[in-house]
Amino acid sequence: MPSLREQRSLFGEILDWMLAPLLLLWPMSVALTWLVAQSIANRPYDRELADSLRALSKQVAVASVQRDVPVTTTRSLLEHAATQLLRPDDDDEIFFQVLGNKGELVAGDADLPVPVEGVVPSLEVRFRDDVIRETPVRVAYVWLALNAGEAPESSLLQLAETLDKRSRLATEIIKGVILPQFVILPLAVLLVWFALARGIQPLSELQQRIRRRESTDLSPIAERDVPEEVAPLVRAINDLLARLDQSIGTQRHFLADAAHQLKTPLAGLRTQAELAEREIDSGHGDPQTMKHSLRQIALSSQRAAHMVNQLLAMARAEDKEQALACRPLDLAEITRETVRDFVPRAMEKRIDLGYEGPSDGDTAPLNGLPVLVRELVRNLVDNALQYTPSGGSVTARVMPDPFGQVLVLQVEDTGPGIPPAERELIFRPFYRALGTNVDGSGLGLAIVQEIAQQHDAEVTVTDAHPRTGAGPSLPGALFTVRFPLRPG
Numbered sequence: 001m002p003s004l005r006e007q008r009s010l011f012g013e014i015l016d017w018m019l020a021p022l023l024l025l026w027p028m029s030v031a032l033t034w035l036v037a038q039s040i041a042n043r044p045y046d047r048e049l050a051d052s053l054r055a056l057s058k059q060v061a062v063a064s065v066q067r068d069v070p071v072t073t074t075r076s077l078l079e080h081a082a083t084q085l086l087r088p089d090d091d092d093e094i095f096f097q098v099l100g101n102k103g104e105l106v107a108g109d110a111d112l113p114v115p116v117e118g119v120v121p122s123l124e125v126r127f128r129d130d131v132i133r134e135t136p137v138r139v140a141y142v143w144l145a146l147n148a149g150e151a152p153e154s155s156l157l158q159l160a161e162t163l164d165k166r167s168r169l170a171t172e173i174i175k176g177v178i179l180p181q182f183v184i185l186p187l188a189v190l191l192v193w194f195a196l197a198r199g200i201q202p203l204s205e206l207q208q209r210i211r212r213r214e215s216t217d218l219s220p221i222a223e224r225d226v227p228e229e230v231a232p233l234v235r236a237i238n239d240l241l242a243r244l245d246q247s248i249g250t251q252r253h254f255l256a257d258a259a260h261q262l263k264t265p266l267a268g269l270r271t272q273a274e275l276a277e278r279e280i281d282s283g284h285g286d287p288q289t290m291k292h293s294l295r296q297i298a299l300s301s302q303r304a305a306h307m308v309n310q311l312l313a314m315a316r317a318e319d320k321e322q323a324l325a326c327r328p329l330d331l332a333e334i335t336r337e338t339v340r341d342f343v344p345r346a347m348e349k350r351i352d353l354g355y356e357g358p359s360d361g362d363t364a365p366l367n368g369l370p371v372l373v374r375e376l377v378r379n380l381v382d383n384a385l386q387y388t389p390s391g392g393s394v395t396a397r398v399m400p401d402p403f404g405q406v407l408v409l410q411v412e413d414t415g416p417g418i419p420p421a422e423r424e425l426i427f428r429p430f431y432r433a434l435g436t437n438v439d440g441s442g443l444g445l446a447i448v449q450e451i452a453q454q455h456d457a458e459v460t461v462t463d464a465h466p467r468t469g470a471g472p473s474l475p476g477a478l479f480t481v482r483f484p485l486r487p488g
Contacts, residue, residue: 034170038166113131379444461479464476
């Protein structure tokens with residue numbers, strides 16, 4: 001068996017969609033803050049390193065014009081100047097390097113790497129991250145153009161500083177920015193939770209209002225007290241309540257009419273039974289009187305049984321789930337069998353009952369519910385026999401559509417016909433045409449209408465014969481049912 005799908009929480013789903021992006025953006029914010037903190041921490045120290053480099057470059061320029069000074073003396077002078085300018089602190093270590101025109105070491109640390117871009121004579125101070133003696137450093141360097149004599153020369157001057165102060169400043173910036181977020185984030189989650197709970201509170205109030213209703217209260221729910229987003233749902237519920245109220249009202253009316261209709265034959269049964277009992281108790285029971293009472297009891301029980309059968313047929317016709325059981329059937333065969341079943345009754349009333357349409361071996365295929373279609377045909381033929389006087393005729397015919405669009409069933413009689421003003425009323429339950437003394441339940445044509453609607457068919461009623469001086473004395477009734485031919 002397939003597992004039942006877990007019921008989703010609207011509150012939880014909205015909360016997930018709101019908090020998931022927030023929790024996803026938070027680590028991204030931490031990473032971006034770290035990068036920005038590194039950049040901010042580098043700026044003041046880069047500026048200080050560049051100032052020291054420019055001051056040292058002036059000493060290099062002075063030393064370069066002294067051509068007759070020995071190299072060792074130049075190195076000593078530059079190292080002394082660097083010592084005076086670059087005063088290391090307790091946190092970081094400073095390195096410097098001066099290279100000559102041919103890349104020879106003039107002064108400073110030989111381990112400091114040379115820039116990869118090569119000689120770029122310019123007064124612009126450049127920066128890069130590098131490693132010296134397995135220690136990360138920040139390097140500021142500049143290429144000095146030295147014009148001593150006729151041949152131009154260039155010298156590379158580099159200053160490098162370890163990253164302890166920078167890392168400590170970046171860490172302090174990170175702490176100053178990230179630590180408040182650890183307080184703000186839970187607070188934001190609580191605020192989101194509270195706002196969401198407050199936002200869906202009208203749904204809870206609507207739920208309580210519906211729960212407090214009586215089971216018989218099908219009045220519309222007031223839309224003015226619900227949020228705009230929930231108003232379409234409330235309107236849909238109100239529409240359902242209106243249809244349910246109408247359906248329950250129809251069923252209540254139907255049950256009241258059914259009880260009233262059943263009361264007559266049941267009262268007749270009781271009366272005749274009491275009459276027969278008094279005759280027996282008095283000791284003067286007349287056989288003819290007893291026979292009459294028994295005949296009336298049989299007739300009343302027959303009427304009650306017919307009424308019950310009609311009510312059951314009406315219930316079957318109103319069952320919407322039966323539409324799923326539609327299957328191919330032969331309307332011509334069903335009509336022929338129905339006509340054969342009613343032949344004894346037609347002969348008893350001296351009515352000519354006939355059939356027109358496809359004969360045995362020919363079919364009139366239709367996709368539908370065989371039980372209900374048979375009930376529809378039976379009720380039409382039964383109704384025609386009830387209202388057709390002795391000596392009249394009733395004809396049931398099946399006419400296939402040559403274009404394959406519909407399948408037509410007709411039941412024609414020579415009875416009194418149905419006035420145009422009553423042709424819509426006759427399909428209501430328990431309605432009987434005025435001026436007739438026919439004994440019936442008033443459910444036959446209502447069942448026909450319900451079954452036709454189940455099959456998307458159309459039922460119409462017209463006069464069977466034009467009302468002229470020359471035709472039959474009675475116009476008769478012609479019931480036509482048009483079944484659409486749909487694929488099975």
